[in-house]
Amino acid sequence: MSEFDPAPGADNDDAFQRWQADTDTFDRVYDVVLGVTTPTTYRVIAERADCSANAAKKHLDRLTEMGVVRKDEQSRPARYERDDGYLEWQEARRIARELSVEEIIDRVADLEAEQQTYEQRFETADPESVTVFELDDHEALHERMQAVSEWQATTRDLRLYELARQLAQNDGHLIPA
Incomplete structure (x- = not known):
């Protein structure tokens, strides 16, 4: 544990x-x-x-x-x-305060491109569906595990920055007032 x-x-x-x-x-x-x-x-x-x-x-x-x-x-x-959702909400609020809407939108575009690259590489839209233990080569196994971990982080960051964009565009609210 x-x-x-x-x-x-x-x-x-x-x-x-x-x-x-x-x-x-x-x-x-x-x-x-x-x-x-x-x-x-x-x-x-x-x-x-x-x-x-x-x-x-x-x-x-x-x-x-x-x-x-x-x-x-x-x-x-x-x-x-x-509640990890609370922590994500706090992180999204911090991003919305520290960056401009344009900077957030640029980051979202970068993250979407990264995500698309992973989806093409692994031929799936879900990092959880990628099998990492089917490889015999230790280096290849390690590289694949790292790539999937980075893909999961990209997915999380994309969710945070998208939430931050909504907050920044709507004066701290998820939907326009």
């Missing part, structure tokens, strides 16, 4: 103590939940955020209402994970 935890760990006591002292409970819970990559109980998040389980649950439920976090209520106890 690979986890990214933006909260400083106990192995770095100075950073952890500064984070703990300079950050309120809500922000610590927010930092921790954005770092988890798998559904996690509120008790584990509370431990990492250095707060009570009740405080973590309260803040996680608030973050769920805000759309930052998803809650799996079928599991007992409930498990929480970041």
Whole structure:
């Protein structure tokens, strides 16, 4: 299991103590939940955020209402994970603020051309349908895996820049007011 935890760990006591002292409970819970990559109980998040389980649950439920976090209520106890759609939305908003509409449109055109190149190369419109393990040659296998990974990144970036274009053209809204 690979986890990214933006909260400083106990192995770095100075950073952890500064984070703990300079950050309120809500922000610590927010930092921790954005770092988890798998559904996690509120008790584990509370431990990492250095707060009570009740405080973590309260803040996680608030973050769920805000759309930052998803809650799996079928599991007992409930498990929480970041909503990657929220992170994509934030990234698209950042792009829309930092670039002009023309720069975004140019980037979308470049990404569309890259995507078309991958589609022609692999003779499919879906990178998930490309089989990478049918090759015997290790270098060819590695090259194909890297190409598919880059294609997936291009697809993600295209989605982000297209969303950013809509936001930039509509004064921060998806559709014209």
